[in-house]
Amino acid sequence: MNLEQIYREESGRILATLIRLLGSFDLAEEVMQEAFAVALEQWPKQGMPENPRAWLVSTARHKAVDWLRRRSRFEAKREELQRLAAMEEQLAAEPEDTMLSDDRLRLIFTCCHPALVLEAQVALTLRTLGGLATEEIARAFLVPVPTVAQRLVRAKQKIRDAHIPYRVPPQEELAKRLGAVMLVVYLVFNEGYNASFGDVPVRRELCAEAIRLGRMVCELMPGETEARALLALMLLHDSRRDARMGGNGDIVLLEEQDRGRWHREQIREGLALVESALRDGHAGPYALQAAIAAVHAQAARPEDTDWRQIAFLYDTLLRVQPSPVVELNRAVAVAMAEGPGEGLLLLDTLEHKAELRGYYLLPAARGDLLRRLGQWREAAAAYERALALAGNEAERRFLSRRLAEAQAKSG
Amino acid sequence: MQYLLLIYGNEAYWGTLSEKEQGQVMQEYMDFTKSIAQSGHLRGGNELHPTSRATTVRVRDKKRMVTDGPFAETKEQLGGYYLVEAKDLDEAVALAARIPSVRWGAIEVRPIIPHDMPS
CATH class of the missing domain: 1.25.40 (Serine Threonine Protein Phosphatase 5, Tetratricopeptide repeat)
Incomplete structure (x- = not known):
């Protein structure tokens, strides 16, 4: 593994731990960058340490202590000095190899805190846990770099000054807050999925990034059925990525896709996850959408698609999460199962819905x-x-x- | 960590309530205030007279300008506030969510920057 790979795979984890230790996003980011700079210089000469991640955290900690001492020397304000001393003390009190497995959970729950605007939640999650550069996020979401930079700065300022807690929410808030985390992950995925036609490759990488984040949430919260269902949904959609785009960047409809180009391994993983999510009973919106994607994935040819089952799943989804878009999808499924005439009757009832105008x-x-x-x-x-x-x-x-x-x- | 919980609502709303309903809301406010005093969160708070009693002051080029009314006309007005001690934003938000008029108005939660005040 080279340093670039380590940065990609480990920086989120290292940063999550450093933020907990230092209580500051900015300082954590700065000392992590410094630690990677030291690694870039030392490792080629001295060889890679046995545990690169622990080495990087430890080096960053030392950098943080240096920084705190340097600041203290030039700081005149009493409160600020006290704060710096408290930070140094807390840092010294932590054992050298402390990396709690839920540090990344703390980080994602903080990044996706409802007191931050959604765009900032997305940017901060990609920046800290995904290790994406500000420029990459800007390119992926088609917004100017300064806009993203400003969103990140504002979000970090708010976390700091309003004391947004760095923790996994308590049980009574968990379901709602996990919903916010999943929304951010799914939004990242959809941004990549819907815009991936003949566009810059970084947008397609958003899908992979969202899957990586979804996988992380599942690993850290194995009991959460909907998190597993979301991962399944993303894997199943993403498995068609090569087939859904024609050579010239044109859309290829599900019905016309070359199913041989679907990624089988990803489908297998997705199907297993859907099954396990549905077995837990009480299927939520992600589980139902994943189940619909699973029915498509299981059809060897378009005409083998079990449209009756899909229409039934949309029915259930409509009860759990009523929306005119779901009604529209249900109408299409009914049309495929019962004939276009039936579907047209259902579409007539949707024509006057304001949301679909x-x-x-x-x-x-x-x-x-x-x-x-x-x-x-x-x-x-x-x-x-x-x-x-x-x-x-x-x-x-x-x-x-x-x-x-x-x-x-x-x- | 201290937060100011700013209570915003439409001033006209109060007048649409019956006397009995107004009494109920006042009672709820008293109960809430007592409860956050007992739990140690309360640091201060006040109800404000409506914005029709407000006066806005500016000094430009050393000239004092005094105008009648609030500094900005908005659909919802500041009607009062609580100053509370909370360990983080989540706790402050939980307190804000218990203020009676949160159900028809909105509470703005603002973290306080600590300054030493001359006593």
């Missing part, structure tokens, strides 16, 4: 069902409406192709 997938779904019925003229009208609402380039190209087909057939 401006949502291009509603007319796109209508267009698809009409296309299946051979009602080309109506299909073309629906695709036209969808095209006017679609957001990204790949979506528009796909809809344009469908529109052209429908127009040609309707003569």
Whole structure:
């Protein structure tokens, strides 16, 4: 393993421990960088230490003590001096090799604290636990570097000044706070998944990063069914990454994907996780979505898909987490199971929903069902409406192709 | 660590309550205040007169400007505050969530910067 790999894999863990020891994000980041700088210089000459992680933590601790002493020498304010002395004392009191397994949990719960804005939660999680540079986060989320930098600075200031606690929340808050953590992880995943068409590779890496974070939460909280389900959901979606994109960056629909290009190993892992999550009973929204992804993953050919089962799962999901988007997906599943006519009736009931106004997938779904019925003229009208609402380039190209087909057939 | 819990709400709301309802809210406030005093969180607090009694003062170019009303017109107004001692933001938020008018207004939680005050 080289130093770069160690940074990628271990920096989150090292930083989590240093923040606990020092009680400061900024100081922890600074001394960790210094420790890596020392390693970069020493290791090639003296060889890699037996336990690189412990070596890095220990070196960073020494750097922190140096820093505290240096600051104390120039500090005039009494309270500040007391604070520095207290930090040094606390640092000295900790045993040399202290790395608690839940340090990273403390860190992710703090980064995803509801008192921080969601964008800051995402940036801070990727920066600290993912080890992503500010520039990488900016590129991945298509925002200017100074914006991300400012979000990070503000979030760290708020954690420090408002005393956001560095801890795993107590039992009575845990479910809600874990929900916030999972939301951040899933948001990172979706950002990578939905935007991965012919785009900068760093955006696709977000999926891998989200899976890594999801895996970490599962490892550290093995009893949490929904966390396992979220990991399963991400693995199953991500398993289709190579098949869902055409050579020119075009969208390839599930039905038209070359299933031989799905990643089998990832599907196997995802399916096992879904099963174990469902066995625990009382399936939550992630478990149900993962179960739907699992039904698709199990179909060797599109026509083998058990749409009845999918429609049933959407029914259940609708009860757990009512939303018009879920209703739309359910309508499509019903159409596939019972015929396009049934689906169109359901879509009619969704037309007046305010939440779906401006949502291009509603007319796109209508267009698809009409296309299946051979009602080309109506299909073309629906695709036209969808095209006017679609957001990204790949979506528009796909809809344009469908529109052209429908127009040609309707003569 | 000290926090100021700022109680915001629509001033007009109070007038829409019946006398009995107002009495209930006052009682709830008294119970809450007593409870956080007993638990050792309370450091101070006050109810404020409405913003129609407010006066805003500015000094520009050494000239004093005094205007009637609050410094900013907003839909919700500051109606009172508690100063509390809490070990971290989570504890302060838990206290804020128990203030009666949190149910129709909002509580802003602000950490306090400690300064030595002349006594």
